[in-house]
Amino acid sequence: MNHEQKTPSVSETVISTAGLVRNFGHTQAVKGISFSVAEGEVFGFLGPNGAGKTTTISMLCTLLAPSAGEATVAGFDIRSKRTEVRRSIGLVFQDPTLDEYLTAIQNLRFHAYAYGVPKRVRDERIYELLNLMELWDRRNSSVREFSGGMKRRLEIARGLLHHPRILFLDEPTLGLDPQTRHRIWKYVLDLRRRESLTIFLTTHYMDEAENCDRIAIIDKGEIVALDRPEALKDSLGGDVVTLRVEDGKGAVAELFARYELSASIEGGGVCFKLPGAEEFLPGLMRSFSCEILGVTVRRPTLDDVFLSLTGHSIRDDRPATGQQLRRYLNTPGMKSQLN
Amino acid sequence: MAGLLLRQSLRGIWVIAYRELLRFARERSRLASTLGMPIIFMVVFSEGLKRQIGALAVGVDFVKFMYPGIIAMSVFINAIFSGLSVVWDREIGFLKEVLVSPLNRSGVVLGKALGASVIALFQALVMLALAPLFGVPLSLRIVLELIPIVIVLAFSLAGFGLLIGSRMRSQQGFQVLVQMVVFPLTFLAGVFFPVNNVPRWMEIVSKLNPLTYGVDAIRRIFLVGEISATGQNSGHSIIGVTVFGHTTTTIEDVALVGLLGAALLIGAIFSFNRHT
Numbered sequence: 001m002n003h004e005q006k007t008p009s010v011s012e013t014v015i016s017t018a019g020l021v022r023n024f025g026h027t028q029a030v031k032g033i034s035f036s037v038a039e040g041e042v043f044g045f046l047g048p049n050g051a052g053k054t055t056t057i058s059m060l061c062t063l064l065a066p067s068a069g070e071a072t073v074a075g076f077d078i079r080s081k082r083t084e085v086r087r088s089i090g091l092v093f094q095d096p097t098l099d100e101y102l103t104a105i106q107n108l109r110f111h112a113y114a115y116g117v118p119k120r121v122r123d124e125r126i127y128e129l130l131n132l133m134e135l136w137d138r139r140n141s142s143v144r145e146f147s148g149g150m151k152r153r154l155e156i157a158r159g160l161l162h163h164p165r166i167l168f169l170d171e172p173t174l175g176l177d178p179q180t181r182h183r184i185w186k187y188v189l190d191l192r193r194r195e196s197l198t199i200f201l202t203t204h205y206m207d208e209a210e211n212c213d214r215i216a217i218i219d220k221g222e223i224v225a226l227d228r229p230e231a232l233k234d235s236l237g238g239d240v241v242t243l244r245v246e247d248g249k250g251a252v253a254e255l256f257a258r259y260e261l262s263a264s265i266e267g268g269g270v271c272f273k274l275p276g277a278e279e280f281l282p283g284l285m286r287s288f289s290c291e292i293l294g295v296t297v298r299r300p301t302l303d304d305v306f307l308s309l310t311g312h313s314i315r316d317d318r319p320a321t322g323q324q325l326r327r328y329l330n331t332p333g334m335k336s337q338l339n
Numbered sequence: 340m341a342g343l344l345l346r347q348s349l350r351g352i353w354v355i356a357y358r359e360l361l362r363f364a365r366e367r368s369r370l371a372s373t374l375g376m377p378i379i380f381m382v383v384f385s386e387g388l389k390r391q392i393g394a395l396a397v398g399v400d401f402v403k404f405m406y407p408g409i410i411a412m413s414v415f416i417n418a419i420f421s422g423l424s425v426v427w428d429r430e431i432g433f434l435k436e437v438l439v440s441p442l443n444r445s446g447v448v449l450g451k452a453l454g455a456s457v458i459a460l461f462q463a464l465v466m467l468a469l470a471p472l473f474g475v476p477l478s479l480r481i482v483l484e485l486i487p488i489v490i491v492l493a494f495s496l497a498g499f500g501l502l503i504g505s506r507m508r509s510q511q512g513f514q515v516l517v518q519m520v521v522f523p524l525t526f527l528a529g530v531f532f533p534v535n536n537v538p539r540w541m542e543i544v545s546k547l548n549p550l551t552y553g554v555d556a557i558r559r560i561f562l563v564g565e566i567s568a569t570g571q572n573s574g575h576s577i578i579g580v581t582v583f584g585h586t587t588t589t590i591e592d593v594a595l596v597g598l599l600g601a602a603l604l605i606g607a608i609f610s611f612n613r614h615t
């Protein structure tokens with residue numbers, strides 16, 4: 001992926017916001033955020049629950065009026081050109097919005113009618129999208145009978161039906177199992193390739209944010225960082241490399257002398273930070289005079305980035321299910337019941 | 340520009356109404372209860388009370404009196420359920436799909452009202468088809484008069500339902516309201532008894548109740564021929580609502596309900612715009 005082409009330039013900006021604010025009573029859910037998204041970009045909002053992601057999407061999609069600030073979507077002001085904005089966007093909400101009593105195809109037809117999709121395009125487009133989402137065989141089933149993943153795929157198909165310029169996905173994989181999440185991502189990335197589509201999505205999964213061209217890290221209603229995922233991780237000083245060597249002190253000296261790397265001895269290994277370590281290491285191995293017994297490279301994760309920017313982990317509020325279960329099992333009384 | 344806006348509104352109305360009808364057709368339990376309830380009312384009440392009550396006026400027995408009332412009642416209930424449909428859409432999230440689409444809000448409200456009115460009319464026509472079973476004579480005149488009057492009543496009651504539905508967040512809330520307000524008003528609208536011949540307090544409540552005029556409008560269609568043929572007992576007329584000595588005509592009945600309904604519908608559009 002060539003990221004350089006995807007940074008926004010003035011001519012092809014499809015979303016731009018300036019100082020967008022939303023208050024709910026006394027709480028400020030979104031505290032004046034500004035960013036812009038370029039045409040064709042996959043742009044992600046990464047942040048914990050309650051960070052203000054849904055509130056921001058709701059404002060951009062004209063469902064919620066901003067308390068202050070400006071924004072344009074597809075070139076239209078979100079306050080004064082609401083109908084034009086609505087016509088230009090597709091939206092998959094965090095919570096399901098299908099009519100479960102209707103069949104898959106009835107839900108799609110309703111959408112096509114509501115957006116005035118011409119008849120000759122409509123049926124072809126429905127066929128194409130249901131095929132892409134692998135739902136064509138189930139087109140006449142009630143949505144009630146669908147699994148969570150199928151519903152989400154149907155909603156994505158519906159969001160694309162009217163050829164929007166921008167697709168908004170609010171936590172598109174929330175509550176889905178890893179396999180289904182993976183599949184949804186395959187569709188999303190496929191789509192971006194096929195159609196000149198801009199995708200704006202929110203997530204609180206680190207691994208998903210990696211798929212975005214650029215991400216804005218949002219915490220407590222504010223954007224704390226905005227860049228390509230790789231650049232964000234590099235900003236922490238690069239990959240953490242640990243060399244296992246016979247002569248630790250010699251290695252530290254040689255690293256400094258030849259590469260100006262300041263390494264330290266930690267836990268029996270020689271550690272240093274370096275951006276793009278994978279390209280650097282083969283050369284080092286060929287010419288290093290100390291014998292290298294082993295190498296580990298750990299890339300910083302976006303969680304490391306989030307932690308260093310905000311002082312807390314994205315998942316603070318919500319321990320992983322494994323941890324929760326373990327905690328549960330450790331409570332007195334639980335063990336004896338299990339035994 | 341104005342043309343585009345109009346097209347947009349019209350599309351909204353029919354898309355929303357289309358879904359309303361699709362839902363009605365697919366939800367078998369709703370279809371069954373919509374059709375079953377009035378029939379049960381008819382059979383139970385008319386069979387149960389026929390001997391006790393007999394003729395209310397010359398040539399008009401209780402069944403013939405109650406039958407138009409039941410039609411009116413089912414029109415009211417169906418129309419008011421348009422409001423429940425909005426609350427339901429809000430609960431299942433589907434309302435967001437509608438709100439983020441380019442359809443304008445007024446079209447959505449009118450579409451819900453249209454959908455509910457078509458369902459109400461469908462129900463009235465089913466009841467009409469069953470008329471011979473209850474010994475109620477039918478004529479082309481009755482059918483032709485009933486259709487427009489049902490449509491006016493249905494739109495009016497839909498206005499009421501939608502005004503409430505645009506503010507309510509839970510289905511239970513709406514159900515409670517129907518039970519506490521709509522059912523009593525329906526019973527006090529003279530579905531089961533002539534409002535001109537009840538205790539004073541009930542007469543006052545009934546005559547203040549707009550639904551009474553709706554019931555009367557429908558009842559007149561069926562009974563006007565029979566009563567004029569036999570000569571009317573002017574003291575306790577079983578058709579027409581007598582207010583301060585003036586007995587209303589069909590036109591007055593329909594105009595009263597229709598104007599009130601138009602106001603409610605406009606109120607519903609404003610309320611829906613404000614609360615979404």
Ligand SMILES: Nc1ncnc2c1ncn2[C@@H]1O[C@H](COP(=O)(O)OP(=O)(O)O)[C@@H](O)[C@H]1O
Pocket residue numbers: 024028029047048049050051052053054055056
């Ligand atoms: N309708 C609302 N009324 C009051 N507070 C709200 C409302 N919607 C969101 N909030 C608050 O705004 C903050 C941001 O919420 P949200 O945008 O949903 O976060 P996210 O989508 O990132 O999880 C939260 O503190 C939430 O409680």
Ligand SMILES: [Mg+2]
Pocket residue numbers: 053054055094170171
């Ligand atoms: Mg959210």
